[in-house]
Amino acid sequence: MSVVFAYTGSEAAQQIVNWLSLGSIYALLGIGIAAVFAVLGMINFAHGEVLTISGIAMLLAGEAGWPWESFIPIAILTGGVTAVLMERIAFRPVRNAPPLTLLLTSLGLSLIIQNALQLWRGPRAESINIPNLTSATFHVGSVIIQWVDVATILTTFAALAILNLFLRKSVRGLAMRASADDFTMTRLMGIRANTVITAAFAVSGLLAGIAAFFYLGAQTGQVGYDYGFTPLLKGFIAAVIGGLGSLSGAVLGGFILGGLEIFFQVTLPAQKTPFATAIVFGIAVLVLLFRPQGVLAGRGVRIERV
Amino acid sequence: MSAQATTASVEGAKGIRKAGDLWLVRALTGGVLTAVLLIALMTGLFETGTGRTQQVVLIFLAYLLVVLGLQIFTGNSGVISFGHVAFMAIGGYTAMLMNLSVSSKASQIGGAPGFIKNAHFAFLPATLIGVVVTCLIALPFGFIFARLSGTAAAIATLAGYEIAITVIANWASVTHGTFTLYGLSTYPEHTLFWWMIGWAAIAIVIARLFRESGLGLSLRATSSDGLVARAIGVNMPLARLAAWVLSAGIAAVSGALYMKFLGSLAPTTFSFNPVIIVTLVMFIVGGRSVSGVVVGATIIAFIDEILKRVENNLQRSGIEIIGLAAIFTAMMIFRSEGLFGRWEIDELAVRWWRSARGGRRTGKEGRSGA
Numbered sequence: 001m002s003v004v005f006a007y008t009g010s011e012a013a014q015q016i017v018n019w020l021s022l023g024s025i026y027a028l029l030g031i032g033i034a035a036v037f038a039v040l041g042m043i044n045f046a047h048g049e050v051l052t053i054s055g056i057a058m059l060l061a062g063e064a065g066w067p068w069e070s071f072i073p074i075a076i077l078t079g080g081v082t083a084v085l086m087e088r089i090a091f092r093p094v095r096n097a098p099p100l101t102l103l104l105t106s107l108g109l110s111l112i113i114q115n116a117l118q119l120w121r122g123p124r125a126e127s128i129n130i131p132n133l134t135s136a137t138f139h140v141g142s143v144i145i146q147w148v149d150v151a152t153i154l155t156t157f158a159a160l161a162i163l164n165l166f167l168r169k170s171v172r173g174l175a176m177r178a179s180a181d182d183f184t185m186t187r188l189m190g191i192r193a194n195t196v197i198t199a200a201f202a203v204s205g206l207l208a209g210i211a212a213f214f215y216l217g218a219q220t221g222q223v224g225y226d227y228g229f230t231p232l233l234k235g236f237i238a239a240v241i242g243g244l245g246s247l248s249g250a251v252l253g254g255f256i257l258g259g260l261e262i263f264f265q266v267t268l269p270a271q272k273t274p275f276a277t278a279i280v281f282g283i284a285v286l287v288l289l290f291r292p293q294g295v296l297a298g299r300g301v302r303i304e305r306v
Numbered sequence: 307m308s309a310q311a312t313t314a315s316v317e318g319a320k321g322i323r324k325a326g327d328l329w330l331v332r333a334l335t336g337g338v339l340t341a342v343l344l345i346a347l348m349t350g351l352f353e354t355g356t357g358r359t360q361q362v363v364l365i366f367l368a369y370l371l372v373v374l375g376l377q378i379f380t381g382n383s384g385v386i387s388f389g390h391v392a393f394m395a396i397g398g399y400t401a402m403l404m405n406l407s408v409s410s411k412a413s414q415i416g417g418a419p420g421f422i423k424n425a426h427f428a429f430l431p432a433t434l435i436g437v438v439v440t441c442l443i444a445l446p447f448g449f450i451f452a453r454l455s456g457t458a459a460a461i462a463t464l465a466g467y468e469i470a471i472t473v474i475a476n477w478a479s480v481t482h483g484t485f486t487l488y489g490l491s492t493y494p495e496h497t498l499f500w501w502m503i504g505w506a507a508i509a510i511v512i513a514r515l516f517r518e519s520g521l522g523l524s525l526r527a528t529s530s531d532g533l534v535a536r537a538i539g540v541n542m543p544l545a546r547l548a549a550w551v552l553s554a555g556i557a558a559v560s561g562a563l564y565m566k567f568l569g570s571l572a573p574t575t576f577s578f579n580p581v582i583i584v585t586l587v588m589f590i591v592g593g594r595s596v597s598g599v600v601v602g603a604t605i606i607a608f609i610d611e612i613l614k615r616v617e618n619n620l621q622r623s624g625i626e627i628i629g630l631a632a633i634f635t636a637m638m639i640f641r642s643e644g645l646f647g648r649w650e651i652d653e654l655a656v657r658w659w660r661s662a663r664g665g666r667r668t669g670k671e672g673r674s675g676a
Binding site: 042043097099100104105110111112115116117119123229237240244274277278282285286292 | 626
């Protein structure tokens with residue numbers, strides 16, 4: 001961070017806003033991966049497709065002439081429903097299979113959804129009918145701030161606060177946290193496995209819907225059948241840095257990942273910035289090797305390391 | 307009853323020891339048998355087929371090599387890898403840069419270092435340089451990946467794949483960046499076919515030799531039970547590292563052959579869809595055996611070609627992959643251990659022959675398992 005402060009104050013403030021906004025989206029994606037991993041021990045390769053389907057729902061709403069404000073609930077609901085349906089149709093039949101089989105199932109599901117979408121929408125990306133939100137700005141001193149960044153940050157924090165309440169106060173939320181520690185024991189306490197797993201997928205899908213609105217809707221402005229892949233990778237990395245299966249770790253991981261990307265964009269010379277992605281992935285590999293429990297030490301995450 | 311069982315287990319133990327002594331003979335016999343079957347089938351298809359069939363055979367053989375490479379690592383260790391298409395890319399690009407004419411390189415990648423710009427090797431040395439470079443890159447990553455299993459390995463190798471593709475797509479002064487690197491003089495189809503089938507046969511025999519060797523056996527032991535294997539003195543990181551580097555080399559050959567077939571390369575050639583297909587073909591259809599991978603990949607390629615023709619006739623892209631995914635799903639449900647499970651085609655033949663002669667004793671061995 002010291003390099004950021006070597007810049008003038010306003011530039012640093014600008015980058016900090018960018019960082020919080022990017023980190024928010026990565027945190028949402030990271031929780032989506034971590035929540036499912038916590039209860040099933042599976043990394044869900046089809047998580048990116050939840051985002052894509054939410055994006056396509058916004059696309060259809062736009063074509064139907066609905067106002068862009070309606071895209072927010074549409075994206076969130078579509079995300080939640082898609083994720084829960086995925087679990088019901090694809091993952092429940094193989095739930096007791098070894099983790100690698102679950103992983104391959106999610107990989108196959110991702111392949112099927114991507115190509116079904118390609119069959120339906122064609123290979124080209126389509127524009128989501130949304131006003132250019134990135135051009136709406138305001139000034140604080142000499143710092144230019146995009147409203148969309150503010151909205152992203154506030155929405156994410158609001159969503160995290162609600163999630164936190166859910167996890168701490170509701171029975172299902174408590175059951176989810178208990179399952180992340182010891183699934184068998186939680187079931188012995190009389191909690192139905194289906195309830196917990198559905199809740200985990202619902203959380204992961206709803207948050208993916210929020211991410212879809214800001215990432216695909218407000219920032220990219222378009223969606224294609226394969227647009228879920230990059231967000232999926234970011235979610236993986238965020239979840240890995242934070243320690244697979246830890247939700248608060250995934251939030252932290254998302255902000256660390258966003259921070260690293262902004263840091264390299266600021267410090268690397270212009271023609272080298274694409275390599276930032278490679279460096280970030282390299283860091284994730286090193287985290288897996290030396291600190292598989294993630295940066296938030298503590299509760300044991302069961303990664304098999306024979 | 308118990309006496310019978312004791313006799314059977316003693317005979318079984320003797321059988322294992324005896325077979326262990328002859329592993330070289332068994333590996334060579336089995337490998338050569340599988341290779342000969344493949345050569346016969348592919349030569350028949352290639353010599354009688356139309357231009358389109360010949361193209362399909364060539365693409366299949368190039369991809370068969372990367373699947374065989376993956377078999378050496380994943381098939382023996384049980385650890386998943388998404389990184390082998392990246393090795394294919396590294397081998398392919400290196401071989402292409404070595405094989406491309408100096409004038410083609412001057413016009414496309416004028417900023418490349420001299421030893422790349424002025425190099426012009428024949429195809430075989432270019433391929434071998436690709437193999438060496440890929441193995442050298444695979445080695446340091448191998449030290450990391452040899453210690454990871456399961457989910458962690460999946461994410462780490464995926465990250466490794468992304469690193470390789472990002473570097474290739476952005477190292478414009480050497481790889482031509484996201485643009486296509488083109489201008490390679492290709493071989494006539496027949497010449498290329500003999501190169502490919504030759505390499506495929508070599509790779510099959512190598513994969514089989516590794517599988518039956520001491521290292522391969524200990525690696526397979528770690529995949530059954532890592533702790534027990536280590537308790538009896540298996541050096542798991544070493545066995546994994548050896549398999550990793552060897553499999554990277556085979557994947558590099560695959561990349562070199564594929565680029566010679568295409569005559570050009572772009573980062574999109576090695577996108578994530580091939581990664582998924584290669585992984586699923588190896589893991590779900592091929593299972594743990596070399597011949598299972600060869601037979602499985604052949605069947606999948608055949609079905610894939612039919613699906614492609616349907617897709618072309620209907621003018622809708624997507625049908626091919628959905629059809630393949632349906633097959634993978636069916637395999638996962640009905641035969642999750644792969645086509646032949648952990649058995650090789652020659653082992654199955656021997657067992658079938660023995661049981662056909664009516665040996666009830668040997669029938670006891672006849673259970674399959676993963």
